[in-house]
Amino acid sequence: MPEMRFTVRWPDGQDESCYSPSLVIREHMEVGAAYPLADFLDRSRTALGIASERVRAKYGFPCSRALGQLARIESAAAAYAGDPAATVSIVAFED
Structure with a gap:
């Protein structure tokens, strides 16, 4: 199963x-795009959820690294939740 890394730039x-x-991830985010925080979180939840389910389909268990990454994203995003103008940019994809 091909894995990848993607670089995000937080509002700070x-x-x-x-x-x-x-x-x-490539189906849900685009390099160079800046997403409002809530949209970025929705896209992350969807994409990493699908990724984890693909691992489950192949190996019989969800991907703990994908779920851990999602938890990290949600934790980091909480710091900007009070800023309605907060955006997260996608800097790069690395296969």
């Missing part, structure tokens, strides 16, 4: 490398 300008066990 910090970049973070994120993991996905599947290339499905």
Whole structure:
């Protein structure tokens, strides 16, 4: 199963490398795009959920790394929840 990393830029300008066990991220996010925080969270939940389910279909159990990555994204996003103008940018995809 092809895995990938994707780099996001948080509203404070910090970049973070994120993991996905599947290339499905490419179907839900675009390099160079800036997503409002809530939209980014929805896209992350959807894409990483699908990625984890693909692992379940192949190996019989969900991907703990994908679910852990989602938890990390949700935790980091909480710091910006009070800012209605907060956006998260997609900096790069790395296969």
